[in-house]
Amino acid sequence: MKKEMESTVKNICRDSGNDKIHLLDILRRVQNQFGCVSDEAIDLIAKSLNIPRVDVESTVTFYSFLSKEPKGQIVIRLCNDIIDRMNGYDKVAKAFREELGIDFGETTKDGKISLENTPCIGMCDQAPAALVNGEVVTYLSTDRAREIVKILRLTGNPKKLVQRLGDGNNAHELVKSMVQNNIRRAGEVVFSLAESQPNIALEKALAMSPVEVINEVKTARLRGRGGAGFPTGMKWEFTRAANGDKKYIICNADEGEPGTFKDRVLLTELPDRIFEGMTIAGYAIGAEEGIMYLRGEYEYLYNFLEATLEKRRKDGLLGKNVMGKKEFNFDIRIQLGAGAYICGEETALISSCEGFRGDPKNRPPFPAQRGFLGYPSCINNVETFCAVLSILDKGAGWFAELGSRGSAGTKVLSVSGDCQSPGIYEYPFGITIKKLLKDVGAEDAMAVQVGGASGQMIGEKDYDRIICFDDLATGGSIMIFGPQRNILEVVDYFMEFFIEESCGYCTPCRVGNVVLRNYLQKIISGKGEPSDLDFLQKLGENIKAASRCGLGQTSPNPILSTLKNFHPVYAAMVREETEGLQPTFDIQAALRDSEAITGRKSVLFIH
Amino acid sequence: MDKPKIATAALTGCFGCHMSILDIDDRILKLIELVDFNKSPINDIKEFTTRCRIGIVEGACATEENVEVLKDFRKHCDTLIALGDCAVMGGINAMRNTIPLKECLEEAYLNGPSVYNPEKKIPGDREIPLLLDRVYTCSEVVKIDFKLPGCPPSADTIWTALVALLENRPLELPYELIKYD
Numbered sequence: 001m002k003k004e005m006e007s008t009v010k011n012i013c014r015d016s017g018n019d020k021i022h023l024l025d026i027l028r029r030v031q032n033q034f035g036c037v038s039d040e041a042i043d044l045i046a047k048s049l050n051i052p053r054v055d056v057e058s059t060v061t062f063y064s065f066l067s068k069e070p071k072g073q074i075v076i077r078l079c080n081d082i083i084d085r086m087n088g089y090d091k092v093a094k095a096f097r098e099e100l101g102i103d104f105g106e107t108t109k110d111g112k113i114s115l116e117n118t119p120c121i122g123m124c125d126q127a128p129a130a131l132v133n134g135e136v137v138t139y140l141s142t143d144r145a146r147e148i149v150k151i152l153r154l155t156g157n158p159k160k161l162v163q164r165l166g167d168g169n170n171a172h173e174l175v176k177s178m179v180q181n182n183i184r185r186a187g188e189v190v191f192s193l194a195e196s197q198p199n200i201a202l203e204k205a206l207a208m209s210p211v212e213v214i215n216e217v218k219t220a221r222l223r224g225r226g227g228a229g230f231p232t233g234m235k236w237e238f239t240r241a242a243n244g245d246k247k248y249i250i251c252n253a254d255e256g257e258p259g260t261f262k263d264r265v266l267l268t269e270l271p272d273r274i275f276e277g278m279t280i281a282g283y284a285i286g287a288e289e290g291i292m293y294l295r296g297e298y299e300y301l302y303n304f305l306e307a308t309l310e311k312r313r314k315d316g317l318l319g320k321n322v323m324g325k326k327e328f329n330f331d332i333r334i335q336l337g338a339g340a341y342i343c344g345e346e347t348a349l350i351s352s353c354e355g356f357r358g359d360p361k362n363r364p365p366f367p368a369q370r371g372f373l374g375y376p377s378c379i380n381n382v383e384t385f386c387a388v389l390s391i392l393d394k395g396a397g398w399f400a401e402l403g404s405r406g407s408a409g410t411k412v413l414s415v416s417g418d419c420q421s422p423g424i425y426e427y428p429f430g431i432t433i434k435k436l437l438k439d440v441g442a443e444d445a446m447a448v449q450v451g452g453a454s455g456q457m458i459g460e461k462d463y464d465r466i467i468c469f470d471d472l473a474t475g476g477s478i479m480i481f482g483p484q485r486n487i488l489e490v491v492d493y494f495m496e497f498f499i500e501e502s503c504g505y506c507t508p509c510r511v512g513n514v515v516l517r518n519y520l521q522k523i524i525s526g527k528g529e530p531s532d533l534d535f536l537q538k539l540g541e542n543i544k545a546a547s548r549c550g551l552g553q554t555s556p557n558p559i560l561s562t563l564k565n566f567h568p569v570y571a572a573m574v575r576e577e578t579e580g581l582q583p584t585f586d587i588q589a590a591l592r593d594s595e596a597i598t599g600r601k602s603v604l605f606i607h
Numbered sequence: 608m609d610k611p612k613i614a615t616a617a618l619t620g621c622f623g624c625h626m627s628i629l630d631i632d633d634r635i636l637k638l639i640e641l642v643d644f645n646k647s648p649i650n651d652i653k654e655f656t657t658r659c660r661i662g663i664v665e666g667a668c669a670t671e672e673n674v675e676v677l678k679d680f681r682k683h684c685d686t687l688i689a690l691g692d693c694a695v696m697g698g699i700n701a702m703r704n705t706i707p708l709k710e711c712l713e714e715a716y717l718n719g720p721s722v723y724n725p726e727k728k729i730p731g732d733r734e735i736p737l738l739l740d741r742v743y744t745c746s747e748v749v750k751i752d753f754k755l756p757g758c759p760p761s762a763d764t765i766w767t768a769l770v771a772l773l774e775n776r777p778l779e780l781p782y783e784l785i786k787y788d
Contacts, residue, residue: 579681582749585749591739595737597708602671603733
């Protein structure tokens with residue numbers, strides 16, 4: 001057995017050219033083969049790749065899809081995101097526990113099935129959902145959970161769980177998934193691509209000089225669709241101007257922000273166009289290589305995406321002399337992630353592409369100067385590449401006219417939560433929350449979380465505000481909470497999420513978020529005092545100011561935005577305690593041990 | 608003439624912070640002009656006889672009696688100051704917080720190498736206050752208005768803080784008074 005493992009691991013490493021850049025791929029394969037990456041395997045990999053053992057081990061322990069302890073042949077990862085919780089997560093979780101006879105984090109005695117929780121898997125519009133190995137199962141109920149366990153026990157094959165295929169390319173033979181697209185409103189920029197002629201934009205771009213392409217994007221005033229809204233043309237220009245033998249274009253398809261699932265649909269329906277957009281970007285910045293960083297949760301799309309790339313290669317749209325353009329060589333590879341929210345942050349994403357832990361890097365230097373392997377790199381969101389196509393198709397002027405003043409074009413929103421029609425909506429920037437709520441069937445919404453966990457929660461008084469980079473910015477996530485929901489519990493969930501996903505590098509983020517949550521729970525339990533609210537505010541601001549990357553810079557947002565927009569909810573939960581003991585101090589509980597040991601009751605605190 | 612009243616107490620600790628109070632040397636004469644001492648080990652007044660402007664507490668909260676004293680101070684003082692590391696953070700006492708209380712007491716009274724205890728009993732006399740399950744900081748037990756860290760805080764720190772409070776001025780402690788290494 002040991003010998004067998006040795007040769008298998010060595011072969012896996014050799015397949016990847018014993019190149020440490022592919023460490024993450026190697027680890028994923030070893031994990032799939034053996035159900036874990038054991039200490040022995042870590043030794044072997046370190047030796048084969050000629051890197052320190054600790055680099056391998058720290059990478060294994062960083063990603064949630066990798067483990068040193070053996071997992072079952074099948075791993076059920078039930079999504080415990082807030083939206084799933086609102087849609088019956090508890091009952092489904094109970095059904096899985098009962099049917100399997102194990103708790104979360106455990107494996108059945110026969111070593112066949114493990115049960116785990118996972119944060120948002122990008123299926124909020126069809127929650128509750130779970131990943132079974134790579135397979136996605138959606139719209140879970142207690143009956144369905146029991147049935148899933150039965151099928152898995154009987155067949156051992158997660159593929160058998162898919163009974164009815166989803167719409168569009170979800171039914172493609174290389175996807176064969178039950179996921180539904182739920183496209184509710186196709187807009188002018190992104191989903192109109194489905195009707196436009198493929199590769200016309202690429203042809204147009206190649207007829208221009210790279211600088212002209214960049215100028216076109218700049219004229220269109222396109223800003224990054226990941227949420228931060230950095231001007232895309234400027235980013236391309238910086239990367240083009242930077243010194244480097246090689247340059248890289250990277251597509252960020254790691255949408256991990258709770259409540260975001262638009263890229264899932266774009267990757268399913270428009271993969272060819274996304275790669276076309278990457279090719280144009282590659283031409284514009286002078287890159288020969290592109291990387292699509294695909295989140296591990298979307299592994300079910302991997303073969304389909306690879307086939308799309310292969311077809312483009314065959315059609316001369318990738319590879320040497322793309323579309324006959326002399327000296328423009330460009331190809332794309334897909335890097336699969338392994339379950340880490342932080343890897344959506346661009347510098348962490350680069351670390352992950354390099355094969356290691358998804359640790360954010362210091363900025364400056366920005367990726368445009370020193371990115372992937374130290375080469376100038378440009379990282380854009382999936383949707384940004386789609387927008388580039390429309391700009392070249394229909395003209396920068398047309399695009400710039402769409403949307404609001406500071407935010408040209410449209411935004412693809414992924415709407416979930418307490419509404420009649422959760423799904424994908426593409427609107428020109430500038431749409432009010434009120435209009436959106438009307439369209440999705442949620443006019444009674446008590447609160448709307450714009451921009452995912454790291455965004456902000458707004459209440460009714462702000463429903464006239466608009467979605468755009470200068471008012472309510474979002475990477476696409478819109479989560480709606482009806483009047484029956486407890487705002488503080490939602491906030492508590494978001495804090496739990498950030499604590500779990502913090503990489504642990506900066507103390508303000510690693511420790512501060514825990515302290516924030518402790519105070520929040522003190523308030524939720526009715527033991528808070530007014531000064532706790534000031535403390536939350538101050539600590540939240542400190543964490544934002546003192547953290548290195550976007551995670552810590554935004555993690556206090558759920559608390560800070562609700563303190564601002566839902567202050568009465570907090571105020572009703574706290575009271576001033578000037579005399580007597582602190583409400584959090586329980587004298588009886590503190591004396592219990594002593595009374596048991598000495599065998600006598602307290603005379604000072606009689607009960 | 609009504610001078611502001613001050614009360615002080617030592618909970619579980621070494622009494623070093625009170626020593627540090629006395630360390631203000633001849634300024635104690637000036638202090639007497641400024642304030643009257645009420646309940647305090649310095650004058651051995653055992654119970655509050657009046658409401659006080661300022662209460663100063665040193666030591667951590669480790670026993671039921673400590674809780675009682677703290678409660679009493681909170682009730683009788685307008686402003687409550689936690690003085691020194693034990694009061695602020697638990698200090699040395701809090702080292703026991705990683706060990707269950709039962710194990711601590713068994714080591715002290717039954718199993719320790721130098722223990723002579725033929726009855727094999729952990730003391731439970733009513734005169735001995737019960738220990739709490741762990742050591743608490745003062746602010747975990749009652750609301751604390753100000754915290755002066757230091758082991759002990761120097762006499763100058765205490766003096767500066769007290770005078771600022773009595774004169775209702777913001778407290779400005781120079782760097783030397785709040786650096787502890």
